[in-house]
Amino acid sequence: GNSVTQMEGPVTLSEEAFLTINCTYTATGYPSLFWYVQYPGEGLQLLLKATKADDKGSNKGFEATYRKETTSFHLEKGSVQVSDSAVYFCALTFFGNEKLTFGTGTRLTIIP
Amino acid sequence: KAGVTQTPRYLIKTRGQQVTLSCSPISGHRSVSWYQQTPGQGLQFLFEYFSETQRNKGNFPGRFSGRQFSNSRSEMNVSTLELGDSALYLCASSSGRGATYEQYFGPGTRLTVT
Numbered sequence: 001g002n003s004v005t006q007m008e009g010p011v012t013l014s015e016e017a018f019l020t021i022n023c024t025y026t027a028t029g030y031p032s033l034f035w036y037v038q039y040p041g042e043g044l045q046l047l048l049k050a051t052k053a054d055d056k057g058s059n060k061g062f063e064a065t066y067r068k069e070t071t072s073f074h075l076e077k078g079s080v081q082v083s084d085s086a087v088y089f090c091a092l093t094f095f096g097n098e099k100l101t102f103g104t105g106t107r108l109t110i111i112p
Numbered sequence: 113k114a115g116v117t118q119t120p121r122y123l124i125k126t127r128g129q130q131v132t133l134s135c136s137p138i139s140g141h142r143s144v145s146w147y148q149q150t151p152g153q154g155l156q157f158l159f160e161y162f163s164e165t166q167r168n169k170g171n172f173p174g175r176f177s178g179r180q181f182s183n184s185r186s187e188m189n190v191s192t193l194e195l196g197d198s199a200l201y202l203c204a205s206s207s208g209r210g211a212t213y214e215q216y217f218g219p220g221t222r223l224t225v226t
Binding site for chain 2: 036041051089097098102103
């Protein structure tokens with residue numbers, strides 16, 4: 001079946017540090033890939049997405065590139081802020097299918 | 113535009129009881145999906161409704177059921193509650209079906225079973 005593997009957390013960084021959260025997937029075919037973010041006490045918000053190989057999703061300084069050859073969709077940000085502290089989820093789905101398959105989530109804490 | 117709303121936000125029930133959770137999607141959205149979030153299993157898909165029809169179902173026992181009304185509001189029901197049903201239940205709505213349509217999540221209903 002389809003699955004998503006994320007790097008284990010928690011991740012703690014200092015403000016302005018470079019962030020990478022690794023995400024790899026196993027799927028039959030070519031899924032669409034997503035990063036969602038969950039702030040404390042809230043639901044999930046879509047951060048960025050990519051629907052085909054070599055697409056780069058970007059939003060709020062975050063970027064991720066759909067790498068078919070390595071089945072990866074790593075999340076990066078050049079300079080993190082305290083407000084980026086949250087739980088980040090990598091997810092996949094297929095066209096025509098509403099079901100999102102999520103990774104386990106990575107808790108990110110940014111210290112001033 | 114109002115976001116996805118879920119009621120109630122918190123709920124405490126006893127083993128063996130049943131519970132109904134409600135989700136009001138964003139106005140104009142016709143697709144509603146439900147997810148269960150637990151520390152052990154993470155986020156797991158429960159089911160999806162579109163135009164009052166269940167279109168997709170996750171791997172959950174028959175105690176978990178849902179429905180969607182003509183105004184796209186959705187409810188999910190869990191019967192004969194077990195301790196393991198304690199979780200955050202998230203609802204998401206989108207204007208269409210498929211990966212090109214963004215899913216908007218509500219804040220969730222936190223269910224505690226004692």
